[in-house]
Amino acid sequence: MLTVFSPDHIRHDPHVEMADGKLVPAVEIPRRAEMVHFAVLEAELGEIIAPDPLDRALVEQVHDASYVQFLESFWQRWLDAGRDPNVDDTFPFVWPTPGLRKVETRHLDGLMGRYSFDAGTPMGSGTWQAVSASAATAQTAAIKVSEGLPHAFALCRPPGHHAMPDAYGGYCFLNNAAIAAQALRNGGAETVAVLDVDYHHGNGTQAIFYNRSDVFFASIHADPMDEYPYFLGHADEIGAGDGEGFNLNLPLPIGTLWPDYANVLSHVLAQIEAFKPDAMVISLGLDTFERDPISQFALKNDDFKTLGAALGGATVPTVIVFEGGYAVDDLAVNAVNTLTGFLDGHTTR
Ligand code: Q9C
Ligand code: ZN
Numbered sequence: 001m002l003t004v005f006s007p008d009h010i011r012h013d014p015h016v017e018m019a020d021g022k023l024v025p026a027v028e029i030p031r032r033a034e035m036v037h038f039a040v041l042e043a044e045l046g047e048i049i050a051p052d053p054l055d056r057a058l059v060e061q062v063h064d065a066s067y068v069q070f071l072e073s074f075w076q077r078w079l080d081a082g083r084d085p086n087v088d089d090t091f092p093f094v095w096p097t098p099g100l101r102k103v104e105t106r107h108l109d110g111l112m113g114r115y116s117f118d119a120g121t122p123m124g125s126g127t128w129q130a131v132s133a134s135a136a137t138a139q140t141a142a143i144k145v146s147e148g149l150p151h152a153f154a155l156c157r158p159p160g161h162h163a164m165p166d167a168y169g170g171y172c173f174l175n176n177a178a179i180a181a182q183a184l185r186n187g188g189a190e191t192v193a194v195l196d197v198d199y200h201h202g203n204g205t206q207a208i209f210y211n212r213s214d215v216f217f218a219s220i221h222a223d224p225m226d227e228y229p230y231f232l233g234h235a236d237e238i239g240a241g242d243g244e245g246f247n248l249n250l251p252l253p254i255g256t257l258w259p260d261y262a263n264v265l266s267h268v269l270a271q272i273e274a275f276k277p278d279a280m281v282i283s284l285g286l287d288t289f290e291r292d293p294i295s296q297f298a299l300k301n302d303d304f305k306t307l308g309a310a311l312g313g314a315t316v317p318t319v320i321v322f323e324g325g326y327a328v329d330d331l332a333v334n335a336v337n338t339l340t341g342f343l344d345g346h347t348t349r
Pocket of ligand 2: 198200287325
């Protein structure tokens with residue numbers, strides 16, 4: 001399997017994050033991607049290439065141009081405002097919730113709130129370099145699949161599935177999976193299915209495609225009644241307008257083990273098959289693992305082989321996009337288990 005990877009991810013290097021009501025050590029750290037990169041090399045999964053430059057027009061098919069401009073200009077604005085250049089972790093603290101106005105303020109604290117939805121996502125000096133390389137990674141993998149490869153692995157960091165059309169959050173800035181899905185559409189796929197198996201609901205991907213019937217979004221995740229992102233990902237969200245019936249959420253309880261997960265997964269895969277997509281994107285979060293430090297499902301190392309094989313059974317050209325997963329020392333084995341399981345299971349029709 002082709003892997004796309006950029007070393008530029010290390011430019012996003014947060015040290016602390018806001019969680020449990022206080023600053024704690026950051027979990028979305030460079031070593032995550034380094035571990036998976038090393039594992040892919042060592043397992044000899046195939047060629048590893050660097051991404052092509054990011055196509056801004058593609059990004060603006062799934063994000064607002066003003067939001068992308070905010071991300072790109074953030075650090076220069078920070079410096080221009082005379083703020084501490086040695087801080088790696090900046091956080092918003094005020095948001096235009098309903099009743100307030102989404103004003104494009106002169107003040108950076110207003111702008112950060114305007115373009116975010118949580119305080120749990122640090123930004124720093126190199127965040128844009130890493131974010132744009134991560135999005136380019138998804139774009140390149142999708143184009144390779146459009147050009148005829150049966151599958152490709154986009155080793156993205158930072159992750160993307162929480163990123164909204166105009167807001168960052170959940171460690172995500174640009175929605176890599178949405179960019180991959182849109183690139184597959186542009187490359188000739190009439191219909192694309194996005195299957196999100198990260199522990200957390202992919203609120204950003206859902207929001208981006210909620211009114212569209214050409215991209216079917218399905219997600220298996222911890223019940224947002226009990227888990228981040230709380231305010232999206234509930235089972236009654238089925239899509240709207242043209243997109244009604246093209247969004248499927250399967251929330252599962254805290255503590256879910258592989259057998260229950262597997263049952264729901266086969267149901268979702270049957271729904272996706274009924275949709276008859278021309279191509280598929282998998283948002284691959286490895287935070288369903290039993291020892292993930294911020295998550296509460298209980299998949300074991302070997303379960304990821306079975307997960308991969310089930311995903312590979314879908315028989316359509318597939319882009320696998322790396323999302324969450326914070327048990328850093330187990331990311332290597334869990335990633336390779338999923339990818340090799342996928343390869344064992346995959347045949348293109
Ligand atoms: N106490 C992804 O997996 N905050 N994002 C968790 C833990 C947000 C996870 C707080 C978690 C976001 C891509
Ligand atoms: Zn996650």
